[in-house]
Structure formats: structure tokens, C-alpha cells
Amino acid sequence: MAGRMVFDAAEPAKGDFGTLPEWDLTDLYPAPDSPELTADIEALDGQVRDFAASYQGKLAELTPAQMLACIEAYQQIDILAGRIMSYVGLRYYQNTTDPVRAKQMGDLQGKITDMTTPLVFFSLEFNRIPDATYQAVFTAPDGPARYKPVFDRMRAMRPHQLSDELEQFLHDNSVVGAAAWNRLFDETTAALTFDVDGETMGMEATLNLLSDHDRSRREAGARALATVFTANVGLFARIHNTLAKEKAIEDKWRKMPTPQHGRHLSNHVEPEVVEALRNAVTAAYPRLSHRYYALKARWLGLDRLQVWDRNAPLPTDSPRLIDWPEAQATVMDAYRGFSPELADLAQPFFDKGWIDAGVKPGKAPGAFAHPTVTTAHPYILLNYLGKPRDVMTLAHELGHGVHQRLAAGQGELLASTPLTLAETASVFGEMLTFRALLARTTDPAQKKALLAGKVEDMINTVVRQIAFYDFECRLHAARAEGELTPDDINALWMQIQHESLGPVFDYMPGYETFWTYIPHFVHSPFYVYAYAFGDGLVNALYAAYEDGLPDFQQKYFDLLRAGGSRHHSELLAPFGLDASDPAFWDKGLSMIEGLIDQLEALED
Template sequence: MTIPAYNPFNPILPRDENALPVGREVPDLGRLPDWDLTDLYPAPDAPELKRDLDALERACADFARDFEGRLVSLSPAKMLDCVERYQQIDVLAGRIMSYAGLRYYQNTTDAARAKLMGDLQDRITNDTTKLVFFSLEFNAIPDARYNEVFTAPDGPARYKPVFDRMRAMRPYQLSDELERFLHDNSVVGAAAWNRLFDETTAGLTFQVEGETLGLEATLNLLTDHDRARREAGARALAAVFENNIKLFSRIHNTLAKEKAIEDKWRKMPSPQTARHLSNHVEPEVVEALRNAVTAAYPRLSHRYYRLKAKWLGLDKLQVWDRNAPLPTEAPRLIAWPEARATVLDAYAGFSPKLAELAEPFFDQGWIDAGVKPGKAPGAFAHPTVTTVHPYVLLNYLGKPRDVMTLAHELGHGVHQRMAAGQGELLASTPLTLAETASVFGEMLTFRALLAGTTDKAERKALLAGKVEDMINTVVRQIAFYDFECKLHAARAEGELTPEDINALWMSVQGESLGDAFEFMPGYETFWTYVPHFVHSPFYVYAYAFGDGLVNALYAAYEGGLPEFQSKYFDLLAAGGSKHHKELLAPFGLDASDPAFWDKGLSMIEGFIDELEAMED
């Protein structure tokens, strides 16, 4: 557990159709908020930033001087001091990189912002190399001594969950020298390839009916009411992806091989092991989730898309029809004030406390919602550090789906605010639980909208939109996970050609989407733009985990579980201090039970049942 060279952001929401309309007129949605980053630092050249950089350098040197070679002999009280000093270093480094990263994501094409992030990343990597000893030496402490120190009344007992997770890495730990090398090398390894991917995708342009559009604007066309325009967007995407396929193949080949080399040295049993360890989730739980979802493909995505083909009057769907609006759905733009009121009212309907926690995001510059050239695509909520507050990035276009994205990211933000009370080391939530509040926030907003409509066509559109979002979050993400598993397994056998990767992609797409689709030539390249595969290998199953978990939680809420709200807030406030089994026990839920996942999937089936009944 050393401070990373780059403090990663929550990856982009899996709605790959969120869009940035570069080259097109932006609709008038009211005044959209921008970030005010002064709560981190006033400016890139602010003396406060230099002060913290100097403080970080001193803190790392002092920490190494005081504790290297001595961890095993520290008394409980001294170990507590050691852990808390380490935590303060984590706060300093996280604050600096959060500022640099957020500025960069506001405009990824600005060379000065990219340079600042790169320079700060290099400096922090150099400073924190002195801390590499910490996890190595800590994991060498004998179990008896570790338990003695971490259960003592005057010791660091509250931090034990963090260090239990760290010690799970003991079997895979390398020598001190090799760990230091990997730490130093990170800035020219995965981090460099990540930046190449980001800057390449940000710079792509697409020619659509005489317009020059960016990636997100072109993806946005896939939800257009005009089918011809959707097709034009899909074909433009395929053409540009094909033109850049060699570069994207090189990025994926290199990152998969780099990971395989490190996994081999660490003796990781599988490419997925590191992700499962960081998520604090057992491989068999992930396998149970994956198997439940793939077994449900015929009952979920296959069945739904056959319905959608009927609604659209088509024998077969094309890829540009996957997220098309229904023919009966009237195009509607939702101005920012209405979006704000919709989400806050839905949150308040669950608990006034939830709305109170979300409100400062709107009023204090914690949301960057506007559409801007060079801005990062999609949406995320970044927690920064526990001594400040989270920031939310959106690309708000006024679509109903964008309102759901707002509800989703505010859920993350509320979760991060509540967990901050745990302190920097304990606040971070494993990815499997990180989607809980975001998906729950979406569900609250959806249910509020559904309860407020009496029009059959509007209800149908809301239900269909929710089913599609859930399919994108569950079915699509598990298909992504299977693609990654196949990709890494195939790369272990040798270099992959673009055609090899394309074939792996199509194998999971056909299986997950079903017989309602036929796939245009060029769709086989659509793996190229998915950022999760590059930034966070095997992250994607966390979305399906979160959706299934929330569906089960919401069923308990609707079923009138006593004191649900207080139990829910306790879950959020726990951050990463408890295992998922302990957190779910008050709700009568257990994710290790294979039947658990069927409960969540049955909610999606129920929505499809209602849509089918509307056909009668």
C-alpha cells in the first residue's frame, strides 16, 4: 500500500453515450455550473501548492528516517503515530494530484495543464519512492506481533481493516529493490500509455454529414431520434476507429503484457487476482455474479431487444438502434434548474438528510456541468481527499438520461462525503461497494419520476430507459469483463493483431446482445474507445455488482425493512472500514450467496414483464 504515482479518478460512468457536442450548437439549458477548485489550490502557481509540495518532500524523508527498519519493533502507540503520519502524507499527495488531475480533465488538449499534471506526477513519484519500504516491511511483521499491536487499546486498532487488506498482498510481494523499481517506472509504464490513450481519444475527429465532431458528440448521435443520423454516427465511428486500430491495438497489447509480466513476478494466480484483492471481494463471489448474469442474457437483453425491434418496426436491430429513443418518446430537453430540482426532490423523498448532503454540489462550485472543447468525456465523481470535498464532472446535454447521470454522480459524491469521516485510509470504498450510493440515487430518481407520471407512453419510455440503463450497467459490463478476460488470456499466448482483438470483442457482443441484432461491418472495432480497459483492468464488473446490490437493497427498502434509512447511512459512512458481508448483514443480504444475484436480476425482469404487458 504505497501512494500511487497517479491518484486515479472514479472511471467514467458506463453510459458510453454521454456526449460532448463539439462542432454543434449547445442547447440553452440555463446557467451550468463550473468547478471552483480554489478549495484545493487558488492557482497552478499558488504559494500554497509549492508549500504542500515542499511539505510532502520533507514528510516522506522524515517518515523514512523515523520508521524504516523499525516497524516490527514499534509499540502500539508508536505504530498509531506511524499510521497517522502515513495518512497525512496520503492527504498531501492526494490533494496535489487531485488539483492537477481535475484541471487536466477540464481541458485534456491544453498542453500547459497536461504538463502540470505530468510534472507533479513525476515529483510525487520521486518523493514517495522513499515510502515503498512501508508495505514491504509491514507485511514482514509476524502475524502474532501484528495482531498484538493492532488489537492493543492504545494502538491503531481502527485501521486494522486497511492493513488486513494490505497483508492479503503478502504472497505476491517482491523484494524491496524490485518494488522500488516498479514504483519509479510507473510514470513511463501504464501511466504513460494511459495518457497516450486519453490524448488520442480526445483528439479524434469524425466527419458526419458535413460536420466535424469529437468522439463524444459522435457517440451522442447514437441516441438521436433520426435513424439516418444514428447510422451516420455509427459509420463515422467505425471509420475512424479502423484508421487508428493499430495504435489502439499497440496500447492494449503493451498494457496487457506489462500486467502479465508484473503478475508473473508476483506469482498472481490470474490476471483478475489483483483487482479482486483491491476490491476486497472473493473470486467466487465475482464468478457467481458473472455466471448469474450470463445465464440471464436470454431473459434480459435478448428478450428486451426483441421487444425493441418490434417497437421500432424492424426485423433486426443495428448497433445504432441499441440506445435509440422509442418512436413514441417525444424529444425533450430538461434545463439545469429542473434537473437539480428533480434529483434533490427524489433524494429528499427518501430522506431530507440525503438532499442536504447533495445540495452544496450545486451551490459551491463542486459540479462542472457545461460542455467545453477538450473536456473529458462522460461523467465522474472524484473524492479528492477527506479534508476537502468531492468534485463531480458532467457533460450535461439536457436529456432525461443526463438527469439520471446527475443522480448517479451525486450519489457517489454523497457517499464520499459521508465516508470522509473515516479518514483518508479508511474512507476509500472497494469498487464493488463504490457504486452503491450512485445506483441507489438513480433508482430513487427513476422511481420518483415513474410515480409522477400517469401517461402510458411516458411510463413506457421511462421503463424502457431504465431497462436499457440496467442492461448497459449489468449485461454490457459483464460482457466487457468477459472480453477483458479473453483478451488477457489470449495475450498470454502471444502478440494480438487488431483482427484477433476484434474477434474477441464480437464473440462477447453476439452472446450478450442476442439474436435481435445484426452487426454492421466496423462494429468489431468498438472496443477501442472504452477507457476502463486501459485505465482500470477488470474494473467493469463493479458496475454489475453495484447494480445487483442496489436492486436487492431497494427491494428491502420497498419491503419496509425497519430503520432502513439509518442502516443505509451507516453503510455509506463506513467507507472501506468493513467487508461487504458485514455491511450487508443488517439488510439480511449476503453477496456470497449465488441466489443473491438472482434477486437483483429479477427486478430487471419485472420491468421487462411490465413492458411486455403494455403490448397486450
């Protein structure tokens, strides 16, 4: 059972949508000053020292049984460090402007980085094990065969590995390198305030205005965002310049052929597969986003769309706040309709304090599901404002949480899913929720609004994320030629907007700075194509489900339970799917086209 709350809020958040849940982090530690946390920090230090003393310089000589013991000891260290940093990180994300929480996270981040420096030898030395020895040890019956996928991926980095001394320097320096710039970005965005018609608002609430029914409120929100982003664009340009240059320097030393290559390696996906996805989507811009937004302009009675109209609700879509109990019931009913097991896996998130849903000052914007460690459970962060899209966000993040729970059975090293597959359960959860809502909707206006909302979500997931990926590719290529001014980055952003959104849009002054607030560019360069990969994959999976593929539910759960233990080609084979086939991506895009066809048919 979950214990007492450890955060500072005296009462759960309330609004027009009922009592919203808050995290109970006591499953990780009882309190930020608890003896258990202090003891684990001390234990981690001892485990790291013992591990280094036992194994450094000896990896190539270990028997299969000894190698298995070595890997399992390493995994225990990973779990302990992950538990500590998950706890202080989640507390920090609840209130990034609290100096006490920020200090504890910063201090422990530095301390654990220093403490784990003796582990740097492990991957470096491991990658020097001769191939014949590696194969013999990892195929022996009493050896670590089940961990082979993890170490196959590690050994894929061998061509890009530096000397032990340089790798140790990069490890030690990370806390004042990318991690420090990431933290500056987080704290800056969390502290931004926006003046909307005399009302001071945080970024999440201001961004939420862009989907308001009142066009004047949408415009006011967009202009407030533009004003503040423009005032801060110099700082954000500095952050991006520094991180892109830091990455370029490290990539040069590692002999990475492209800025994207490291991401593809970590995702265990071939560059040509990502390129096939990118090319299929960009070629489909006219058939998808350009076509849809022209249709939307007609619905809104406009010749031209402004940027604040992109996510506008339809005129027929009556404004309605969805309270938390209804949101929960909607998603859980959809999950249960697919499989009672899926609903059973999702239920504890609501019952045991695994969701933090309210919008609060200083809270990290957006939404995420944090897996923490496999010996605990995931936690979900939302900023719930009662919009239909917020219900879909709940379905999405709950999918991540269920996926993380199922994959936890693989153990810490194998549970982590490559980004290309990490969006599978989340997007599938959204699709289940959408289809359930569509099936019970009989009113034509509501059906149209629901279809349009889903098309917009898919465009935001596929078209917009591939556009973001292109923006990153161009930004890193341009940075390789020299320092980028804010105007340089703004120009790249606007090129991408014109290409992806189409000819029906006009752009207000200041929109050129809207790249500044997107955290993925800072935290996880080139991450964003994973969203499009996941959406295309789920569209193809859902088509197989609708076609009645035998034992679909069992095959789906097997895919989720696999975590990072198998390659995407192996996981998709039972469904008759192959991501290296360009037709695979066209199949997913054709589902979006089909929904736009349905919307056009409703016009007649």
C-alpha cells in the same frame, strides 16, 4: 464559501438547457502557480524524508501507540500528495488538449513519484511483521485498531510481494509504464474528431448521437465513430497489447493465479463471489437482453436491429431537452423524498462549484465523481447534453459524491470504498430518481418510455458490463499466448457482442473496433464487474426498502459512512443480504425481468 474560478473559460457554458456549472477548484488551491501549491510540494518532500528516517527498519519494534502515530503520519502524507494530484488532475481533465495543463500534470506526476519513492519500504516492511506481533499491536487499546481493515487488506498481498528493490523499481518505473500509456490513451481519445454529415464533432457529442431520435443521425454517428476507430485501431491495439503484457509480467513475478486476482484482492471480494455474479448474468442473457431487444425491434417496426438502434429512444418518446434547473430539481426532489439528509449532503455540489457540467473542447469524455481528499470534498464531472439519461447520470454521480462525503469521516486511509461497494450510492441514487419519475407519470406512452429507459440502463450496467468483463478476461488470456493483431481483438469483441446482445442484431462494418474507446480497459483492468455488482446489490437493497425494512434509512447511511472500514458481508448483514449466495444475484436480476414484464403488459 467557494472562491473565484481558476479555469480559463471566461463565461460559464450555455446551451439549450441553461447555464451549466463549472468547477471552482480554489478549495484545493487558489491557482496553478499559487505559493500554496509550491509550499505543499516542498512540505510533501520534507514529510516523506522525515517519515522514512523515523520509521524505516523499525516497524516491527513499534509499540501500539507508536504504530498509531506512524500510521497517522503516513495518512497526512497521503492527504498532501492526494490534494496536489487531485488539483492538477482535475484541471487537466477540464481540458486534456491544453499543453500547459498536460505538462503540469505530467511533471508533478513524475516529481511526486520520485519524491515518494522512500515510502515504498512501508508496505513491504509492514508485511514482514510477524503475525503474532501484528495481532498484538492492532488489538491493543492504545493502538491503531481502527485501521486494522486497511492493513488486513495490505497483508493479503503478502504472498504476492516482491523484494524491496524490485518494488522500488516498479514504483519508479510506473510513470513511464502504465501511467504513460494511460495518458497516451486519454490524449488520443480527447483529440479525436468525427465527420458527421460534414459537421466536425468530438467523441462525446458523436457518441451522444447513438441515442438520437432521428435514425439517420444515429446511423451517421455510428458510421463516423467506426471510420475514426478503424483508422486508429492500430494505436489502440498497441496500447492494449502493451498494458496486457506489462500486467502479465508483473502478475508472473507476483505469482498471481489469474489476471483478475489482483483486482479481487484490491476490492476485498472473493473470486467465487465474482464468478457467481458473472455466471448468473451470462445465464440470464436470453431472459434479459435478448428478450428486451427483440421487444424493442417490434416497437421500432424493424425485423432486425442495427447497432445504432441499441440505445434508440422509443418512437412514442417525444424528443425533449431537459434544462439544467429541471435536472437539478428532479434529482434533488427524489433524494429529498428518501431522506432530507441525503438532499442536504447533495446541495453543496450545486451551490459551491463542485460540478463541471458543460461539453467543451478537450474536456474528458464521460462522467465521474472524484473524491479528492477527505480534508476537502468531491468534484463531479459531467458532459451534460439534456437527455433523460444525462439526468440519470447526474443522479448517479451525485450518489458517488454523497457517498464520498459520508465516508470521509473515516479518514483518508479508511474512506476509500472497495469497487464492489463503490457503486452502491450511485446506483441507488439513480433508482430513487427513476422511481420518483415513474410514480408521477400517468401518460402510458411516457410511462413505457421511462420503463424502457430504466431497463436499458440496467442492461447497460449489468449485462453490458459483465460482457465487458468477459471481453477483458478473453483478451488477457489470448495475450498470454502472444501478440494480438487488431483483427484478433476485433474478433474477441464480436464474439462477446453476439453472446450478450442476442440474435436480433446485425453489425455494420467497423463495429468490431468499438472496444477501442472504452477507458476502463486501459485505466482499471477488470473494474467493470463492479458496476454489475453494484446494480445487483442495489436492486436487492431497494427491494428491502420497498418491503419496509425497519430503520432502512439509518442502516443505509451507516453502510455509506463505513467507507472501506468493513467487509461487504458485514455491511450487508443488517439488510439480511449475502452476496456469496447465488440466490442474491438472481434476486437482483429478477427485478430487471419484472420491469420487462411490465413493458410486455403495456403491449396488451
